Amino acid sequence: MLSRLFAPKVKVSAHCDLPCGVYDPAQARIEAESVKAIQEKMAANDDLHFQIRATVIKEQRAELAKHHLDVLWSDYFKPPHFESYPELHTLVNEAVKALSAAKASTDPATGQKALDYIAQIDKIFWETKKA
Amino acid sequence: MLSRLFAPKVKVSAHCDLPCGVYDPAQARIEAESVKAIQEKMAANDDLHFQIRATVIKEQRAELAKHHLDVLWSDYFKPPHFESYPELHTLVNEAVKALSAAKASTDPATGQKALDYIAQIDKIFWETKKA
Amino acid sequence: MLSRLFAPKVKVSAHCDLPCGVYDPAQARIEAESVKAIQEKMAANDDLHFQIRATVIKEQRAELAKHHLDVLWSDYFKPPHFESYPELHTLVNEAVKALSAAKASTDPATGQKALDYIAQIDKIFWETKKA
Amino acid sequence: MLSRLFAPKVKVSAHCDLPCGVYDPAQARIEAESVKAIQEKMAANDDLHFQIRATVIKEQRAELAKHHLDVLWSDYFKPPHFESYPELHTLVNEAVKALSAAKASTDPATGQKALDYIAQIDKIFWETKKA
Amino acid sequence: MLSRLFAPKVKVSAHCDLPCGVYDPAQARIEAESVKAIQEKMAANDDLHFQIRATVIKEQRAELAKHHLDVLWSDYFKPPHFESYPELHTLVNEAVKALSAAKASTDPATGQKALDYIAQIDKIFWETKKA
């Protein structure tokens, strides 16, 4: 853990690949919250057309959350971050896989699992911003 | 101002039109921050290809910020909100027009102007969430 | 009503935010016509996969119609228009909300309601073009 | 020409592939008008950032016009139409190639050439609708 | 058939309309394979949410395959190709119509029919590349 306190300064690039320097895991969190909220509403309304709409929109929101995490992994986090946080590759990979699982499920627990992974990534993100 | 404290409870719908109930003006703010950051970087780097890339990406980020504001205006805010905040239509309209202006400018002041409008919308948003 | 005849000349900007000067509410109308036509076909064919496809495509067409109306509201209509037509903000807001309602319904009456709003916007649009 | 008057009735499908039955070449025309209008504005404003923005937006509008023509060619026009109008394949192919040429040019004549092709397609379209 | 051996050299343009010169029917094939694979999985799993997700994703993959074929037809193939291969217009048109049919069906035979058309286009494509 100590190594993270002395993590080398890292030139940050941005979510738009210019880079503009603006990143925020909140983008992934907001979309994943929408996935879980949709799963909760699906449990309370079994009308066919509502279930179809909810599934369509859950696919879109989960895909957006995956995209925001992909951008953090490919554009924000740099080799020094991966050295300071050896678990980071696997953590982000499990987070995007949890979102795929939430696409395929109506169980809000799957949405929550994705949110839990995103919270861990968020914690590392802000540690690296302060480093 | 008093009327806002007694604004009628409003059934909230979500940024995904299901509705899932999840809204957050942070989505517009993050993209508008990217617009302003790009404008600042354009002032510091006059390489042609950097200027082209920056202009392309600034168009995308500003368009995303406009979309997030459109969603708040069409899906989150309801008639009771517009009654409690008579300035709300004009405020959101000026905010999306400020983002159009920021698309057409390299001056970070235009990016900041859009952020200022978004901050006002954000304030109203959270007041209505607590109402 | 008289004020509209003497509405000040307004510099028009375009649906592409350059601006190129080309706007046409027909874009919103064509997509909303598709929404209503899909609702009518859904009443005549209860095959599950047809209902799923119809719901998916209705979401897309209604979202496109909302986008075209958002562009008119944010890019074409200017402050002088909103002064000449004080009902314009609310009219466009009700139109995009009617399209959200048509997303959530298989009843062609909801599609027609959105088309009726678009027709009112279309009338104002061409009045301002002639002003 | 006579054969077209007695063209067999053709089951029409729609621009959304459901099919919903709603097609209109106006969608391609509006976007191609925007391409030509942008080319005209590019001749009147040689500011670098305006030229970059105009080129970016012209690419988008021309691509949308190509898409609308592709949809008419693949989803609306049927074999009986191609028999009644043997020139139709080549006409649509030349129209989309004219839009590619307009992407690569700032000369409004290229935009007009695409509009001329679209007008020919529009004429055939409405003839088949009346057939 | 002989005429194809002496087909005139054709200036090739690219799938990105610059043109960059890079085309490959494999892009259409991979997406059409996905359509057929989804149809096969739909036959083996009648869970409602799986059927909804499968239908949603099949629409997307089939639409991408149609797009890749449209690009070959509008950007890669040139008038000399259409002269050397008089059946080419109709072949590509039937291929995109077969993909529309596969959108509307859960029968893998419809996915295979689209793949068969794409294989014929692929054969002509590589012949023209060697010409």
Add this chain to the structure above:
Amino acid sequence: MLSRLFAPKVKVSAHCDLPCGVYDPAQARIEAESVKAIQEKMAANDDLHFQIRATVIKEQRAELAKHHLDVLWSDYFKPPHFESYPELHTLVNEAVKALSAAKASTDPATGQKALDYIAQIDKIFWETKKA
């Protein structure tokens, strides 16, 4: 290296997250080839509008290549693959970063560097498919 020969059988999921089981690194390769081809053409044509168009299109193709690699990383490769190929996380991360670098450069060497990474991923991919 021996461990890869005895890599455990892995349930493969697809590029469309259903999963449909269809993956192919060729999708990333074709787009990265387009990036390099555009860089080569940019060296041969210094017309401003060509340079703008080329930069715009290079951004799109590179972003598509990044997306295809993200999908392989998040949806195709599973934990057992990452155990058999400990370098895989870093390899894919370097590949998407190489594509970001190619976005920001007109030097075809940067396009080639991305293609070299994709070739390594392609090799591992087909090994896992045979495992």
